[in-house]
Amino acid sequence: MSAVPGTPRSTSSRDIRRWRRLLADEQYEATVYRRLAQRRGGEEREVLLALAEAEGRHAAHWAALIEQATGAPPRPGRPSTGLRLLALLAQRFGSVFVLALAQQAEARSSYGSEPHATAAMAADEQVHGEVVRGLAARGRARVSGTFRAAVFGANDGLVSNLALVLGVAGAGTGTQAILLTGISGLLAGALSMAAGEYVSVRSQRELIAASAPAPHSPSVVGALDVDANELALVYRARGMAEAEAERHAAEQLAALQGGQPGHGRAAAARPLSPSPGLGVPPEDDGDDVVGSAWAAAGSSFVFFASGALVPVLPFLVGLEEVAALATALVLVSLALLSTGAVVGVLSGGPLLPRGLRQLAIGLGAAAVTYLLGLAFGTTLG
Structure with a gap:
């Protein structure tokens, strides 16, 4: 051997x-x-x-x-x-x-x-x-958009509703008031997130549509003066250097007029083809780029509500105030660790540090709100 x-x-x-x-x-x-x-x-x-x-x-x-x-x-x-x-x-x-x-x-x-x-x-x-x-x-x-909406939506729901519940509890209100506040925070936050996401996506689509060439533009290209080459102005306005814009426009016009120099009209107008550096191609309304506004709003509502439900669950099942608050803290802590670990996995980083960072941020925000609730409760009392 x-x-x-x-x-x-x-x-x-x-x-x-x-x-x-x-x-x-x-x-x-x-x-x-x-x-x-x-x-x-x-x-x-x-x-x-x-x-x-x-x-x-x-x-x-x-x-x-x-x-x-x-x-x-x-x-x-x-x-x-x-x-x-x-x-x-x-x-x-x-x-x-x-x-x-x-x-x-x-x-x-x-x-x-x-x-x-x-x-x-x-x-x-x-x-x-x-x-x-x-x-x-x-x-x-491939999953960046969905992942961002899921993680940040759920995390916002976890932290904001836990902070809200703890703040109200710190002010000395009863269990029923805490439950009502938590449910109100869930609905208000989820609806706000959905509305914000809808407006954001819709606005982005409208901006993309506004940057696309006008629908009548292709029909006039064939009638342009080849020597004047005004099509180059379109490309220059969209960011091309002068020499590159003139070269590309000359190629477009020559192709439309059968490769013949001089003046004249094309036998049939062809579409204005997209070019490097011009941004969004013609007839692109933004759907493939940013997706549906309604789908984004719906997913934001669901993700936020799923996170915001966690701090409220102990109160919904009838636990007393102290036990419910303690259980809510444990459940939210586990959820924050999980979302942080998922971020760590997808970003290629270590799981535990990312989970602990998420936990520290979430509980820190909740602790500040609880202390403010105590202060206000003492002042009003």
Whole structure:
């Protein structure tokens, strides 16, 4: 049996145990990428299958080391808990969250300091991290709008209604008043969020529509004077440099007039084609860019209301004031940790620090409101 690159001269039982764990980790990483590939098509599927193949080569390296050292068929060890969980998630979901977690797993590779890994394997793992980062970035781009509305809508509902409930409780009101205030805050906040989102999206669509070429513009292009080349003014007004605008306009007019120089009218007017640097193409009303205003308003209402409902739930089920407030704090804290962790996963950052940051901000705002309620309650009392 020929020596495997990276084979040590003397092998300890600790080395073999580590190789078995690395073998299992590589096998699980290959499984993760194959399962993700099953849920994708085209180029993304090919990239994921190529990653799985590369992890298989790494697994073969550790298997060969184990077989050479023990003289027996290689037996993998116990993989890391994170990779086992990742393989399970990839089988059931295959979403951008799994890719983001895989990105973090690749970033934790120990091959840079592993004496029995080859230099090529260490380089592979670094490149794999960038590949997965690129795939995760595609997924983040696809869900960015929905994700932003969901996380920020729910987070606003959690923090604002908890602060409202605690502020009223600090002022010394009864349980029924707190419940009524919480429900009122839920409805008022959700309706306000929905109205604001509707106005925002609708206004953006109107701005996009106002920037699009007028519908009658294409019909007059064929009658323009080629020598005067006034079409260049359109492109210059939209941001093109003078020389580039004149060149592009001349090409447009020449194409419309059959490539013949001089004056004349086109046999049939053709549409004014979109050009680099001109912004929104003709006939684009903004739907594909910013989406539906009604859909944005509806999703904002639902997300805010779902977050704002959490602080009110303990009061709805009939808990006494102190128990209800304590339960609301616990529920909101768990929800804030969860939303912070989701942000961490999708942004490729660590889960716990992002969750704790979200928790600190939310509870800090609630604490300030509670103290203000105490102050006002004492003053009015």
